[in-house]
Amino acid sequence: MSLVTIPLEPHKGAVSSVATSPFSSKLLLTCSFDGTVKIFKLGQENTAVFSADPSLGYLHSAVWSYSKPLTFAVATGDGYVLIYDLSESQSSPLQKLKASPELQPVHHVTFNPSLHHTVASADKKGVVKVWQLSDSLTYNSPRALQSLNLLASSENSTKAETSMK
Known part of the structure; x- marks a missing residue:
């Protein structure tokens, strides 16, 4: 076995979560204490193909949905x-x-791999919550698969940057 190193554009703070997509081995989801969530396309680019700065606090956890290709959840500070x-x-x-x-x-945040309508979270004080998500966030569509394939396989992905601050 050999070690392969793929240098990726670093976050500006400690990385708190890394997750590979269950739909494409080429997509890697990360979040950081710098308040950003990023998606990298492995093997093609070392910069993020998606970046968002959605919160005023740290981001602690990021996870892909098991049922919808470009759906993910982020736990905020x-x-x-x-x-x-x-x-x-x-x-x-x-x-x-x-x-x-x-x-x-x-x-922490996690999707349930068996019950696709549920997502759970846990906070600093020990509060655990479980939500039932709407069908629009849990059922796959041809559009979602097309978008995933475009993001994962295109040579020149458009870098999307967003901010809610």
């Missing part, structure tokens, strides 16, 4: 879980869920 679906919007999350009653940092 200001008490929210943000659900993105890049096949619908690259400018803002489609859902902003208040995950912590006292707006404590949300340290």
Whole structure:
């Protein structure tokens, strides 16, 4: 076995989460204490093909959906879980869920691989919440698969940058 190193554009703060896409081994999702979430296309570019700065606080966790190719969730340091679906919007999350009653940092978020309608989070104070998501965030569409294939395989991806601040 040999070690392969792929240098990627670094975040400006500590990286708190890294996740590979369950739909494409070429896409890597990261988030950082610098407040950004990024998607990298492995093997083609060392810069992010998607970057967003969605929160005023740290980002603690980022995870891909198991049921929808360009859907992912991010846990924020200001008490929210943000659900993105890049096949619908690259400018803002489609859902902003208040995950912590006292707006404590949300340290972890996860989709359920068996029950695609659910996402769970855990905050700094030990509060765990489970949500049932709408069908639009859980069922696959031909448009979503086309968008994923375009992002994962195109030679010249457009870098999308967003900010909600």
